[in-house]
Amino acid sequence: MRSVRTLSILTAALALGLLPAVPAAQGPYSPVTDSRLLNPEPQNWLMYRGNYSGWGYSPLDQITPQNVKKLQPVWTLSSGVAEGHQSPPMVNDGFMFITTPQGQVIALDAKTGAIRWRYKKDLPEDLLQLHPTNRGVGLYEDKVYVATVDAHLVALDAKTGKVIWDTAVDDWKKGYYMTLAPLIAKGKVLVGTSGGELGVRGYVAAFDARDGRELWRTYTIPGPGEPGHDTWQGDSWKTGGVSVWITGHYDPQLNLTYWGTGNAAPWPGDMHPGDNLYSSSVIALDTDTGKIRGHHQYHWNDSWDWDEVSTPLLLDVQRSGRAIKALVHPGRNGYLWLLERKADAIGFIDAKPFVRQEVFTAIDQKTGRPSYDPERKPTAGKTVTFCPGLWGGKDWPPAAYNPKTGLLYIPANENHCSTLEGLATPYEAGKLYLGVDRPKIKLSVRDGAAHIGELQAWDMNSGQKVWTHTFRWQNWGPVLTTGGGLVFLGGTNDRKFRAFDAKTGAMLWEFTTNSGITGVPSSYMVDGVQYIAVQSGWGVDAQRMQARLDTFFGTKTDVPQGGVLWVFAVKD
Amino acid sequence: MGADRDACSAAPSRRTVLTLALGLTLGLPLLDVAAAQDADPKAARPREGDRLVFASGSRKGRVIAPADAPPGEPPLTAYPMDPVTSVVRDGSRLNQVLLARLEPEELGEETRGRAAAGIVAYSAVCTHTGCDSWEWQPASKTITCPCHFSVFDLKDSARVLDGPAPRRLPALPLRVVEGVLAAAGGFSGRVGFQQGGG
Numbered sequence: 001m002r003s004v005r006t007l008s009i010l011t012a013a014l015a016l017g018l019l020p021a022v023p024a025a026q027g028p029y030s031p032v033t034d035s036r037l038l039n040p041e042p043q044n045w046l047m048y049r050g051n052y053s054g055w056g057y058s059p060l061d062q063i064t065p066q067n068v069k070k071l072q073p074v075w076t077l078s079s080g081v082a083e084g085h086q087s088p089p090m091v092n093d094g095f096m097f098i099t100t101p102q103g104q105v106i107a108l109d110a111k112t113g114a115i116r117w118r119y120k121k122d123l124p125e126d127l128l129q130l131h132p133t134n135r136g137v138g139l140y141e142d143k144v145y146v147a148t149v150d151a152h153l154v155a156l157d158a159k160t161g162k163v164i165w166d167t168a169v170d171d172w173k174k175g176y177y178m179t180l181a182p183l184i185a186k187g188k189v190l191v192g193t194s195g196g197e198l199g200v201r202g203y204v205a206a207f208d209a210r211d212g213r214e215l216w217r218t219y220t221i222p223g224p225g226e227p228g229h230d231t232w233q234g235d236s237w238k239t240g241g242v243s244v245w246i247t248g249h250y251d252p253q254l255n256l257t258y259w260g261t262g263n264a265a266p267w268p269g270d271m272h273p274g275d276n277l278y279s280s281s282v283i284a285l286d287t288d289t290g291k292i293r294g295h296h297q298y299h300w301n302d303s304w305d306w307d308e309v310s311t312p313l314l315l316d317v318q319r320s321g322r323a324i325k326a327l328v329h330p331g332r333n334g335y336l337w338l339l340e341r342k343a344d345a346i347g348f349i350d351a352k353p354f355v356r357q358e359v360f361t362a363i364d365q366k367t368g369r370p371s372y373d374p375e376r377k378p379t380a381g382k383t384v385t386f387c388p389g390l391w392g393g394k395d396w397p398p399a400a401y402n403p404k405t406g407l408l409y410i411p412a413n414e415n416h417c418s419t420l421e422g423l424a425t426p427y428e429a430g431k432l433y434l435g436v437d438r439p440k441i442k443l444s445v446r447d448g449a450a451h452i453g454e455l456q457a458w459d460m461n462s463g464q465k466v467w468t469h470t471f472r473w474q475n476w477g478p479v480l481t482t483g484g485g486l487v488f489l490g491g492t493n494d495r496k497f498r499a500f501d502a503k504t505g506a507m508l509w510e511f512t513t514n515s516g517i518t519g520v521p522s523s524y525m526v527d528g529v530q531y532i533a534v535q536s537g538w539g540v541d542a543q544r545m546q547a548r549l550d551t552f553f554g555t556k557t558d559v560p561q562g563g564v565l566w567v568f569a570v571k572d
Numbered sequence: 573m574g575a576d577r578d579a580c581s582a583a584p585s586r587r588t589v590l591t592l593a594l595g596l597t598l599g600l601p602l603l604d605v606a607a608a609q610d611a612d613p614k615a616a617r618p619r620e621g622d623r624l625v626f627a628s629g630s631r632k633g634r635v636i637a638p639a640d641a642p643p644g645e646p647p648l649t650a651y652p653m654d655p656v657t658s659v660v661r662d663g664s665r666l667n668q669v670l671l672a673r674l675e676p677e678e679l680g681e682e683t684r685g686r687a688a689a690g691i692v693a694y695s696a697v698c699t700h701t702g703c704d705s706w707e708w709q710p711a712s713k714t715i716t717c718p719c720h721f722s723v724f725d726l727k728d729s730a731r732v733l734d735g736p737a738p739r740r741l742p743a744l745p746l747r748v749v750e751g752v753l754a755a756a757g758g759f760s761g762r763v764g765f766q767q768g769g770g
Contacts, residue, residue, distance in 0.1 A: 081767075082736070083701070102767050123767055126665040129701035130719050173665075428628060430665075432705040438718050439707045543736065547721045561736065 029159050030093040032139040037184060038252055042483070043525035045091045047247075048136050048181040049398060050522065053314035054249040056400030058523035061483040062530035063570055068486060068499045068509045071532065072571045075113035079104065079563035085537025086478070087136035087181065088520035089565060095158065096524075098535060099134040099181075100563050103148045107161060111526040113567065117161030121148045127172060128430065130197055133540050135247065135520070136181030138189055140209045147178035147191045153207055155189075165212035169193070174429045175200050178245070185250045185257055185287050188215060192244025196262040196307065199239035199433035204248070204259050204283075206290060216290035220244060220261050220278050228277035236272040239427045241265025242279045246309040246396055251325075254343055256284040256293055258314070258327065262307040266435025268422035269303035270379040276301055280308045282327060282339070284346055294346040299333050299370050303377045304359065304418070305390040306332040312339065313401050313408070318461045319349060328460055330354055330399050330410040332392030336458065337368070350463065354456060355393040355414045356446075359386050378436070380422035389418030389443050391474075391545055397491065398520065400479035405502045407466060409479045409487050410456040415449035416474070416549075418442065443548035452549075453492060455479070457505055467505035473557075474549065476542035480521035480532070488532060490517020493546055493559045497521075497534060497566070514564045518542050529569055537563030614663030617763070618652035618744060622755040624693075625653045625660055627668055633660060636671065637752045638689035646708035647672040647715065647726070649696050652755060666763045668696035668704055669744055671753070672726050674713055680728035686760075688746035691753065694730045695744070695763040698722060700737040702765045738766070 030036075032046060040046045042059040049056045063071065079085060079100040087099040089110075096110035103121025108114065127150055138145040143164055144156045151170040156163060169191065170176035175198025183190040188206040196202070202220035207213065220242040222228040232240060243262035250257045264272050264279040277295070280302045284294040298308050312327035317338065327339040327346065334357035340347035348368030353360075359377070360370040378384040393412055400409045419442040427433055445452065453475025457466045477491020486508070487500040493516055499509040516538030523532050538559045550557055624636045627649040631640075641648055647670040651662045661667045673691045676684060683692055697704050703719035713727045722735030730741035742763050745756035 120767075125764055126697070127702055128665065128704065129765070130703065132701045432703075432718065438705075439709075439716075539736075544720060547735070 027094065029095060029142055031141045032092060033141070034186065044093065045088060045522040045524050046139055047090070047184065048088060048520070049247070049249075052250040052252065054311055054398070055313060055403075056398055056479055056520070057402055057481050059483040060523050060525055060530045062525070063482065063486060063532065064484040065486065065501045065508055067570050070570045070572060071499065071509055071511070071568045073511070073566055074531070074569045074571070075567050077106070077108065077113055077565040079106070079537065079565070081563055082539065082561040083537065084131070084133035084539035084542070085519050085535035085563035086133045087535065088522040089533035089535070090137055090139060090522065091524035092139055094526050096533070097137045097139070097144055098565055099136050099146055100537070101132040101134060101539070103134065103146070103150070105137060105144060105146050105156060105161070107144070107158070110524060110531070119156055119161045119163070121150065121152065121154065123148070123150050124172065129177070131179055131194060131540050133179050135179055138182030138184045140184040140187070140189070143209065145182045145184070145189050145209070147180060147182055149177045149179060151176045151178055151193070153178070153182065153189060153191055153212065155209070155212060167207060167212035167214070169205060180245050181247045183248045183250065183257060184209065188287070190248060190257060192248070192259060194243050194245040196241035196243035196265050197432055197434060198430060199241065199265050199427050200243060201238060201240060202242040202244050202262060204244050204285060204290065218285055218290040218292060220283065222277060231275040231277040233273050239265065239433065240272055240276060240279070242276070243307070244309065246311060249311045249314055250287070251314055251341060254341060255287050256341070257287050258311050259283050259285065260309040260311045260329070262309050263302040263305055266425070266433050267303060267305050267420065268378045268380055268435050269301040270422065271424060271435045272301070274301060280306060280333070282308070282312055282329065282346060284341070293344050294342065296339050296346040296348060296368065298329070298331050298335070298337060303379070304333070304386055306392050308332055310394070310396055310398060312337070313399065314341070315401055315460060319463075324349060326460070328401070328408060330394045330412070332395060333357065333359070334388045334393030335360070336410070338460065352463065354410060354458070354465070355388050355412055357388060357393065378420040378422050380424055383419060383421040383440065385417050385419045385444070387417035387446070388413065389416045390420070391416070391541065395476070395541060397476055397478040397518065400481040400487070402481040402502050404483060404485065406459060406461065407457045407502065408460055409481055410458065411475050411477050411479055411489060411491060412454040412456050413452055413474050414454050415446045415452055417444045417446065419444065442552070443545065444552055445549070455487070455489060455500065455505070469500060469505050469507060474542070474545050476516070476518045476545075478518070478520040480523060482523055488521045488534070490519070490534065490536065491542070492516065493557055495536065495559070497536070511568070513566055514560065515562055516542060516559045532568045533565065535563055535565050537561065612663055613654055613657065613659045614661055615667075616661060617758055618661060618667060618669070618755045620755055620757050621655055621749070622652035622661070623655050624650040624669060624671065624753045624755070627651050627662070635752045638673070638691055638748060641671050641673040641691050643673045643675070643690070644710055645673070647706065655754070665702070665704060666695070666697050670694045670696040670706065670715070672713075674727055678713065678727050682729050683727060683743070686743050686745040686756070688748050688753065688756070691746060692726055693744040693746050694726065694741040695759060697764050698737060699739050699741060699765055700735070
């Protein structure tokens with residue numbers, strides 16, 4: 001018994017980072033300043049998508065189409081937990097930080113994989129986790145920030161993992177939780193809330209990076225007296241969802257942060273009549289005050305569970321001889337949106353489907369407002385099938401932009417459709433609030449369809465698709481593209497991580513990992529060696545969609561769970 | 573049967589030892605979660621003699637009699653209630669109990685031993701990630717968690733038939749006392765999900 005107990009104590013102490021697990025190289029930590037975040041060094045990955053424009057692009061060019069076949073794992077790390085491992089490995093001058101489901105942050109030596117420290121949020125034992133995942137940390141000065149699934153925002157000492165402050169952002173018992181990587185801008189830590197399926201009222205909130213003090217909170221559903229409140233009826237705004245669960249992007253020139261917003265709750269539109277601002281939209285918030293400076297609603301009165309939480313990429317696009325400071329968004333609604341950033345508005349330029357979409361009948365060419373086929377809009381008591389299905393043309397896995405090829409890379413899903421029947425259910429705090437007859441939810445695949453997953457490359461100047469790679473099953477792979485002319489993603493149920501030629505779409509390399517990959521890949525350099533890093537750990541909606549597809553096909557697909565961080569480099 | 577029953581659940585002495593050891597090692601104040609939980613009767617786990625009351629809806633708080641769970645109906649959700657103080661133990665989501673009436677002859681042996689008037693009771697909180705909404709399949713007497721599609725067999729100790737849940741739903745033994753349902757003991761295992769990691 002004594003030896004067991006001693007072992008337990010030792011294990012617990014190790015888990016809490018009190019003893020060095022493996023000696024890590026000691027060295028000074030480079031404080032992450034505003035100017036570094038504005039111009040991140042090529043060797044580092046300092047934020048969710050690598051830069052404020054959300055490109056998912058590393059300028060590193062050591063790994064190329066010519067040598068990528070020699071890419072090999074150099075070290076790995078088991079997280080010890082199951083479910084969706086989605087955070088990018090973030091790197092600051094040799095210090096790496098990952099997050100895992102269950103509120104873990106692990107700090108590593110980016111070269112050797114040695115563990116520096118590990119933080120584990122002490123989660124409530126009776127917590128409900130509809131989306132057991134986390135999408136990464138935010139870095140600022142000498143601190144690391146993590147938003148947790150019990151709705152806390154925690155600041156840790158980057159060198160030791162010690163908790164500097166811990167702010168309760170909301171009450172998880174009412175369905176509020178967080179899974180996104182915080183956005184750091186001008187000394188503020190910005191987060192949004194999840195909980196659209198639990199009837200929350202969404203928001204983006206900013207906290208002082210130094211002490212965790214709340215600076216502002218902007219609801220994504222306007223309250224009484226605020227512009228847009230009249231797009232909701234009765235009390236529906238109080239439980240109308242419109243969550244924000246993916247990191248925003250930042251335009252320092254306009255001093256605006258952009259955020260994608262979730263669908264209105266519950267799912268069927270007739271349960272929340274009106275346009276429901278600012279659901280399924282992109283909103284522009286003043287970084288200092290949180291005031292809404294502009295918005296574009298991709299589709300009004302959502303009825304399809306089409307969150308539009310992915311924030312548009314900030315690009316310069318040429319259209320009709322005009323240079324546009326653009327927002328580019330491949331939507332869950334299956335349309336590729338081209339919008340214009342302005343100081344006090346978001347302008348509509350163009351939208352076209354990138355997968356087959358049977359709900360919209362027209363797009364107003366001036367405003368971008370879609371018209372709907374009423375037979376494709378779920379309502380109470382009516383069984384409706386619509387395509388793409390509720391996971392959309394592209395769900396949360398982020399698209400990427402490569403300034404060298406000028407191409408946008410979209411992880412898409414084609415040929416799938418959902419069937420829903422609305423069923424009004426009373427709101428109860430902290431409980432599922434979907435408004436549909438759950439046992440009747442179905443996913444189907446078009447007759448004769450040979451594939452579902454796609455990786456698409458688009459030239460946004462011409463508005464044309466340049467190449468497509470197809471995958472037989474669904475694709476849940478976040479995209480990384482590099483200065484070496486490559487595109488990396490996983491996302492498939494065969495556990496593969498793949499590299500493509502960014503210009504041609506030719507698949508050049510693949511590697512079978514422990515689990516399915518829904519992690520955001522990143523790239524970094526230490527001591528002159530370029531690394532590609534990604535977490536493999538299947539779960540959450542990739543797993544849910546797999547279960548639905550297996551039901552449809554009569555198959556049983558085993559995608560093992562359990563997270564592992566993989567780090568690759570070219571070896572001769 | 574019962575092979576995957578949680579070994580930690582019914583071993584407070586071991587938990588106390590570990591808590592004590594950890595607290596001493598880390599120099600932290602002793603925090604015995606179990607003791608704190610016991611101190612709050614609303615959050616304490618159900619115990620022998622507790623009555624069961626409707627957790628929600630128009631009958632919320634009303635004591636449940638066997639006739640309230642007719643055969644073939646979807647499971648009810650209940651909370652335990654201290655019969656002496658009438659304190660409803662709704663201070664923790666983990667105290668939610670599912671009640672369903674099944675045919676006695678279709679029950680597994682262990683399940684039959686815990687049932688009263690053909691009614692079986694289980695923790696209503698999924699062992700995967702803690703969801704507490706359920707879809708009922710009347711033909712198979714199974715329930716599916718809509719969060720991640722784990723399927724549990726109510727006839728047979730709520731064992732996992734499909735999906736990512738790592739273990740069965742803990743059962744709550746029942747008996748009928750003065751015409752209403754009462755717990756004949758505590759949960760058969762630790763309720764809720766396991767955080768894991770490390």
